[in-house]
Structure formats: C-alpha cells, structure tokens
Amino acid sequence: MYKAGTKEWEDYYDKLVAQRKKSESIPYIVLTPEWVSEFEKKIQGDDRYKQVAKTWEGSVTLVFKADPEAGLDKDLFVLMDLWHGECRSVKIVPSEIGRNGDYVLEAEYGRWKRVLKKELNVVKELATNKLKLVPFNFKNAAKLAAAAQAALRLVDLSGQVSNKFPDDLESKEFDSFKALLKKLNTDFGI
Amino acid sequence: MFGLMGKILRVNLTDKNISEERIPEEVAKKFLGGRGIASKYLFDEVKSGIDPLGPENKLIFMSGLLAGTPSPSAGRYSVVAKSPLTNIWAQSNSGGRWGVDLKHSGFDGIIFEGISEKPVYLVIDDGQAEIRDADDLWGKNVTETTGVLKEKLGNKFNVAAIGTAGENLVKYAAIMNDIHRAAGRCGLGAVMGSKRLKAIAVNGTMEIKIADKKTFQEISKKQYELLGENILGAGLQGYGTTLVLDIVNVCGGLPTRNWQTGVCSFAEDINGESLSEKVLVDAVGCFACPIKCGRRTEIKKGPYTGEKGEGPEYETVAIFGAMCDNSNLEAITMANYLCNDYGLDTISCGSTIAFTMECFEKGILKTEDTGGMEISFGNSDAIIELVHRIAKREGVGDLLAEGTRIMAQRLGQGSERFAMHVKGLELPAYDSRAAKITGLAFATANRGGDHVTGYVQGPTFLASPFLVIEESEIEDPLKENPAETKVVKDLEDALTVFDAVGSCKFMGMASDAQEISEIIAAVTGWKFEVEDFRKIGERIYNLERAFNVREGLTRAEDTLPKRLLEEPLPEGPAEGNVNNLGILLDPYYEFRGWDKTTGKPTPEKLRELGLENVIKQIYGSKEQ
Numbered sequence: 099m100y101k102a103g104t105k106e107w108e109d110y111y112d113k114l115v116a117q118r119k120k121s122e123s124i125p126y127i128v129l130t131p132e133w134v135s136e137f138e139k140k141i142q143g144d145d146r147y148k149q150v151a152k153t154w155e156g157s158v159t160l161v162f163k164a165d166p167e168a169g170l171d172k173d174l175f176v177l178m179d180l181w182h183g184e185c186r187s188v189k190i191v192p193s194e195i196g197r198n199g200d201y202v203l204e205a206e207y208g209r210w211k212r213v214l215k216k217e218l219n220v221v222k223e224l225a226t227n228k229l230k231l232v233p234f235n236f237k238n239a240a241k242l243a244a245a246a247q248a249a250l251r252l253v254d255l256s257g258q259v260s261n262k263f264p265d266d267l268e269s270k271e272f273d274s275f276k277a278l279l280k281k282l283n284t285d286f287g288i
Numbered sequence: 289m290f291g292l293m294g295k296i297l298r299v300n301l302t303d304k305n306i307s308e309e310r311i312p313e314e315v316a317k318k319f320l321g322g323r324g325i326a327s328k329y330l331f332d333e334v335k336s337g338i339d340p341l342g343p344e345n346k347l348i349f350m351s352g353l354l355a356g357t358p359s360p361s362a363g364r365y366s367v368v369a370k371s372p373l374t375n376i377w378a379q380s381n382s383g384g385r386w387g388v389d390l391k392h393s394g395f396d397g398i399i400f401e402g403i404s405e406k407p408v409y410l411v412i413d414d415g416q417a418e419i420r421d422a423d424d425l426w427g428k429n430v431t432e433t434t435g436v437l438k439e440k441l442g443n444k445f446n447v448a449a450i451g452t453a454g455e456n457l458v459k460y461a462a463i464m465n466d467i468h469r470a471a472g473r474c475g476l477g478a479v480m481g482s483k484r485l486k487a488i489a490v491n492g493t494m495e496i497k498i499a500d501k502k503t504f505q506e507i508s509k510k511q512y513e514l515l516g517e518n519i520l521g522a523g524l525q526g527y528g529t530t531l532v533l534d535i536v537n538v539c540g541g542l543p544t545r546n547w548q549t550g551v552c553s554f555a556e557d558i559n560g561e562s563l564s565e566k567v568l569v570d571a572v573g574c575f576a577c578p579i580k581c582g583r584r585t586e587i588k589k590g591p592y593t594g595e596k597g598e599g600p601e602y603e604t605v606a607i608f609g610a611m612c613d614n615s616n617l618e619a620i621t622m623a624n625y626l627c628n629d630y631g632l633d634t635i636s637c638g639s640t641i642a643f644t645m646e647c648f649e650k651g652i653l654k655t656e657d658t659g660g661m662e663i664s665f666g667n668s669d670a671i672i673e674l675v676h677r678i679a680k681r682e683g684v685g686d687l688l689a690e691g692t693r694i695m696a697q698r699l700g701q702g703s704e705r706f707a708m709h710v711k712g713l714e715l716p717a718y719d720s721r722a723a724k725i726t727g728l729a730f731a732t733a734n735r736g737g738d739h740v741t742g743y744v745q746g747p748t749f750l751a752s753p754f755l756v757i758e759e760s761e762i763e764d765p766l767k768e769n770p771a772e773t774k775v776v777k778d779l780e781d782a783l784t785v786f787d788a789v790g791s792c793k794f795m796g797m798a799s800d801a802q803e804i805s806e807i808i809a810a811v812t813g814w815k816f817e818v819e820d821f822r823k824i825g826e827r828i829y830n831l832e833r834a835f836n837v838r839e840g841l842t843r844a845e846d847t848l849p850k851r852l853l854e855e856p857l858p859e860g861p862a863e864g865n866v867n868n869l870g871i872l873l874d875p876y877y878e879f880r881g882w883d884k885t886t887g888k889p890t891p892e893k894l895r896e897l898g899l900e901n902v903i904k905q906i907y908g909s910k911e912q
Contacts, residue, residue, distance in 0.1 A: 150538040221751045243523025
C-alpha cells in the first residue's frame with residue numbers, strides 16, 4: 099500500500115486516474131477517481147465558481163457515510179482543496195487525511211446523492227444540519243454560511259459531470275465498482 | 289388569557305385621558321397580537337384620507353403574542369399607523385427587549401390618539417400609566433433621552449423614544465428602543481413627534497401565562513438545540529446580517545451608486561469579515577435570542593475614533609456604503625450611530641443621500657442648492673454632514689428629510705426615473721433585476737418597497753429556502769416564473785404571522801409552520817393548527833391591503849422604479865436584466881384572490897377570511 103500524503107501515493111493515484119479515464123466510458127460513475135478528477139477540472143475551468151468563491155479559504159471534505167447498498171462498506175472521503183476561487187485539487191483520500199480537512203461535511207450516502215442530483219437544496223441541508231459540519235464550530239459554520247453561492251455552484255458542476263450513481267448501476271457495473279473500491283482500499287488506504 | 293396580557297392602554301394625548309380596554313378573545317384568535325391586532329385597530333379606528341401627522345392618526349404599539357415567553361427569538365413588537373412617508377398603512381417592527389417589558393408592565397399594547405399641546409412622555413409601571421411633562425427632554429436625542437429617563441425613573445425602566453429627527457417630523461424618522469434598536473421604517477417616529485410624544489418608559493413584573501408549559505418547553509428546547517448548531521445561526525452570529533453582503537454582491541445584486549450597477553468593487557472593504565476586523569467588539573442578541581446577530585461596535589481609527597454603539601447591519605452598510613459608493617467602513621458606522629441617536633431609518637436616510645448624489649452627478653442639484661456641499665458619490669464627509677442636516681432639517685437637509693419620492697417630485701428633470709422607492713418607501717439593498725421575484729415582492733408589499741414583508745431574498749440571493757412555507761424554492765432567480773409568485777404570497781402571509789407573534793424572521797429559515805403552530809397552541813391553549821397559521825397570516829395581510837385600497841391605492845401603484853423596469857444591469861452575473869413585472873403581477877393577484885384590474889381583495893376572498901365588515905368599506909354597500 100502506498101503511504102497517504104507521500105509523493106508516491108500522489109503519483110500512483112494520478113496514474114490510476116489516467117488509466118481509468120482511458121478504460122471507462124462517459125458519464126463516469128459518481129465517486130470513482132475518474133469522476134472526481136472530472137469534477138476537479140470542471141471547477142478549475144469555471145469562471146462563475148471563481149467569482150462566487152473568491153473569498154473562500156480552506157479544504158473541504160465530503161464524507162459519504164458507509165452504505166453497503168451503494169457499495170460503500172466504509173465511509174468515503176472526497177477532499178477538495180479550494181483557495182480564493184481556485185481549485186487546487188479534488189481527490190478521494192483515506193479517512194485520516196479526509197478528517198484533517200478544514201471543513202468536514204458528513205451525511206448519509208443517500209442524502210449526498212439527492213443533494214448532488216439537486217433534489218435537495220445544499221444550503222437548506224447545511225442549514226438544517228442534515229449535511230453536518232464535523233466537528234461543529236461557530237467560526238467555520240459562519241464561513242460556510244457566507245459561502246452559500248459557492249456551495250450551490252459546486253453542486254451545479256458536479257451534476258454537469260455525471261448523475262450516474264453507484265446504487266443505480268446494473269449488477270455487473272456495480273460489482274466492478276465494488277472491486278474498484280476494494281483496490282482503492284488495498285493500494286491507497288481509501 | 290394565555291400568552292397575551294389581554295389588555296391594551298388607550299392614551300388620548302389631546303385631553304390626557306388614559307383608559308384600559310380588554311382585547312376580546314375573538315379578536316386575539318383572529319389576529320394573534322403584534323402587527324395583527326394593531327392593524328385591526330388601525331383599520332377600524334382610522335378613517336381614510338386623514339393627515340398622518342394630524343390628530344386623527346393613531347399610533348399603535350403592540351407586542352407579539354409570544355413576546356416575553358422564552359420561545360427563542362420571539363420578543364419583538366410592532367408599531368402601526370398611517371405613514372407620513374407613504375400615506376398608506378405602515379408597520380415597523382423592533383427587537384431588543386422593550387416589547388417584552390411592555391408586556392410585563394401589564395399591557396399588550398398602547399393606542400395613542402390625538403396630539404398633546406406640549407411635549408410629554410408616558411410611564412407605565414406595573415399596570416399604572418401616567419403622562420408626564422417632557423419639556424426637558426424635547427430637543428434631546430435618543431441616548432440622552434434614555435439616560436435621563438433611566439436616571440429619573442430607575443434603571444429597570446426600558447425606554448422607547450424619538451430623537452430630534454422625530455421632533456422635526458423627518459418623514460422617515462424612527463422610533464428607537466433599548467437605545468440602539470429601531471422601529472425604523474415608514475416614518476413612525478414622525479407620527480410620534482407630531483403627537484409631541486417623546487418617549488414611553490415601561491417597567492413591570494407581571495407574569496405572562498403559558499397554557500401548556502410542558503409542551504411549550506419541549507418545543508422551545510428543540511428550537512434552541514437546532515439554533516445551537518446551525519450554519520445560518522452561526523453565520524449571523526459570526527458576521528451579523530452583513531453576512532449576506534458578499535453573497536448578494538456575487539449575484540450581481542448589490543445596489544451600487546444608487547442602483548446604477550449591482551456589482552460593488554470594494555465589497556471586501558465593507559463585508560462581514562471587514563466589519564469584524566475593523567469595528568466589532570462583540571455580538572449581542574435580542575431577548576431570548578441565541579442567534580445574536582447584533583453588533584456591539586467601536587470605531588478604532590479616523591476622525592470618529594472612540595465612538596461606540598451598535599451596528600451597522602447589512603442594510604446600513606450596503607446603503608451608506610455601496611449605494612453611496614463609499615468604502616469607508618468607519619464613516620458608515622458613524623452614519624449608523626448618528627441615525628440611531630437622531631432616530632432615523634438608515635435605509636431611507638442612506639437611500640435619499642444616494643439619490644441626492646446621483647442628482648448632483650447629473651447636475652440636477654448644484655452646489656448653490658446644497659449650501660456649497662459637494663454631494664458627490666464616495667464623499668463620506670458629505671454623508672455624515674447630510675445625516676446631521678436631515679435630522680435638523682437644516683439647509684438642503686430640509687429637502688432630503690421629505691424622502692426620495694417628494695424630492696423627485698420637487699426636483700423633476702427626469703430624477704423620478706432613478707428615485708428608488710415603491711409607494712414612497714425607499715428600497716432595501718437587493719437589486720431585483722438580479723433576482724426577479726424580489727421585484728414582485730417590492731412592488732406589492734403592503735408598506736411599500738420593503739424586503740422583510742415576504743423575505744424572498746432568502747430563497748434567491750441567499751439560496752436558503754424558508755421552511756415555514758411548504759415550497760419556497762426559486763429555480764432560476766433570473767427568470768420570471770409565474771408559478772413562483774405563490775412563494776411571495778405564501779411568504780408574505782407566513783411572515784405576517786411572525787410579526788403578529790413577535791418572532792424574528794430568521795426563525796422562518798429554521799422552523800416550520802407545524803412547529804410554530806404547536807408553540808402558539810401551547811402558549812395560548814387554543815386549538816391551533818397549520819391551517820390557522822396560514823389563514824391568519826392571509827387575513828391580516830388582506831386587512832392591511834384593504835386599508836391601502838381605502839386610501840385610494842390601486843394596481844397602478846404596485847410597480848417599481850423606472851430604473852428597474854427599463855435600465856438593464858450593466859455588468860456582473862445579471863448583466864442585461866430588467867424587471868418584467870407584468871409577467872408576475874397577474875398570477876400573483878390570482879393566488880391572492882385580488883381583482884386583476886383594481887387590485888382590491890375580492891368580496892369572496894374577504895368573506896373567506898372572515899373580513900365581511902371590510903367589504904362595505906372598500907366596495908360600498910351594494911357588494912354586501
């Protein structure tokens with residue numbers, strides 16, 4: 099297993115993404131490394147995001163709680179490194195890295211899915227603690243509140259990448275998604 | 289009666305007679321309290337066509353049904369009268385704890401009628417009311433008036449007062465309570481000044497009874513817990529209402545240079561973070577409010593160093609800042625302190641100054657008209673000087689003291705086009721060209737151009753839906769969607785109930801109608817369900833509309849300034865947009881049950897709401 103936080107881990111993660119982008123068909127399955135990479139590109143190329151997030155500082159981790167029906171045997175962490183309208187990177191990371199994000203937002207897989215599909219309003223979910231800031235602290239919560247338009251834009255961009263979710267897959271695709279997660283766990287500690 | 293004290297005080301300032309009246313339970317059940325009961329009395333007792341600054345106008349203070357209970361963020365009171373600024377129904381609403389203390393003094397409300405020959409103030413101490421001479425207070429501002437009264441009566445007395453702006457009948461004078469809290473909108477401070485009523489000092493220990501304490505405590509506890517870990521609550525506590533400044537700006541809807549654009553280039557100098565760094569001392573809250581969006585502040589640099597007070601809030605920052613093209617946060621804070629002390633509505637005052645700046649820019653006003661002042665955009669010294677002159681009605685301040693509508697009528701030369709008011713009430717700092725549905729809310733709000741009547745800025749600019757109505761999503765703020773006009777109607781009705789019970793409207797983002805109905809039921813002991821919540825809001829709203837119709841208001845007045853209808857925003861995410869109000873007005877009237885030609889509530893709608901007595905008043909006897 100590559101050690102999280104090392105250059106080696108980064109290099110092999112990037113290599114995996116590159117390989118899978120060649121082998122997998124579009125639209126990519128949500129929560130795969132290739133989906134995450136496309137999401138990153140979307141954010142990086144989006145002028146609207148740059149504008150609405152120009153005062154934002156800090157990394158954000160989205161924690162998808164374990165949900166075996168969606169293939170998640172344990173929590174999955176997507177870390178977005180965001181700074182003043184720029185997106186430095188978006189990656190799936192091991193829990194110890196994800197938990198160190200500046201803002202950790204946690205919810206059931208099913209709720210994240212509905213948010214990303216825009217069936218639920220992300221700001222409302224944040225405001226009603228359905229997307230939970232963990233641990234809750236007032237300073238970070240205040241900053242999140244001020245970033246409402248940025249949060250909405252991120253959801254828009256995610257939807258532009260793909261709305262193909264793991265729990266909607268046919269059994270063959272679902273099995274291969276589960277196999278991917280297993281590999282991510284074995285090789286990358288995810 | 290539970291929740292309410294069940295009594296109001298009637299004070300005739302002409303003959304100095306004071307009497308007590310019971311609030312009939314039937315009236316309480318139909319109108320709840322606060323804005324609701326006050327509007328009922330105003331409609332019944334004030335004839336159409338009267339002079340708002342004359343003896344026939346009535347000035348009605350009324351605490352909310354929940355005020356004084358530990359229900360979170362629910363200690364507000366309303367003041368209702370006919371407005372001298374708009375000449376229609378007016379309501380202004382304030383927090384702090386004066387409304388709570390009024391109830392503890394034994395009364396839900398006070399109706400002032402007539403005009404006193406000499407300046408007076410009213411003292412209520414545990415059920416005993418007395419009119420006293422205020423000669424020594426006349427000419428003093430709010431801080432000093434409050435201080436003198438507390439020294440005379442004791443610190444336990446809480447004071448609502450006018451400053452010299454109210455005495456001088458500035459058309460947008462405010463009534464201030466707890467020194468820094470304003471019942472600011474619509475010029476009700478001028479009504480108080482016209483009656484030569486300087487202040488109302490209240491104190492008391494009377495108990496507010498709750499019918500079902502156990503249920504009440506359970507629901508309240510749940511609400512406190514929800515607010516304890518809530519990002520909106522945290523945002524408001526962290527940055528005050530200026531939290532929204534950046535959000536509105538990135539939507540391209542922060543009115544700048546008197547609404548010439550919706551993008552403010554120096555937003556970062558005046559936003560919530562900047563305010564926290566430059567002037568914030570600590571966060572302060574109203575009675576029983578865990579949110580604490582108030583700001584205790586002190587100016588730490590520049591010519592006003594050492595000045596202290598509370599605020600500014602978002603509207604004040606946006607209007608004395610972006611709208612006046614002024615990036616000097618210390619000057620904005622000072623303008624806010626001055627407005628509070630003189631007793632001036634910061635929205636109308638700042639907007640009138642921004643309008644004056646554009647008149648000056650366009651050569652409609654010249655230095656010979658302004659006593660030599662260069663009233664140019666960005667001139668923060670001029671802003672401060674103008675606040676003084678407005679309150680004192682000195683020089684050009686006398687003209688500005690009339691508000692934007694009258695100014696534009698007097699100045700002409702096309703200035704009406706950029707006089708940013710609806711029905712005479714200056715607009716708040718959200719450009720409706722960047723969120724179309726907000727234009728409908730400005731155009732139709734009962735008190736004129738206002739944002740909190742149906743705070744549809746929540747689901748648009750702030751992207752934060754209101755839980756208190758069933759459906760508040762606005763799909764695309766830049767599109768006029770007729771079906772979404774129902775959101776405006778539903779929010780107006782729901783937030784009317786908030787004013788009736790004394791709740792802060794921010795609670796509408798966190799609590800649903802079921803929860804609020806359960807609280808009302810627990811406090812009053814009445815069977816009270818969501819259906820009652822909705823119907824009462826609609827009833828009060830229609831009664832207020834009927835008051836305006838009786839004053840001669842028609843559909844033609846449900847409109848927006850020409851700038852919003854005809855001048856596209858020049859830049860930003862909403863570039864090229866104007867308000868196409870016509871698309872929204874008919875469906876809104878339909879949802880309301882109002883006649884599309886006249887704008888009157890239909891007889892059927894009034895009957896449905898139990899307002900049969902209103903039909904004759906606005907249709908004549910044949911429609912009975």
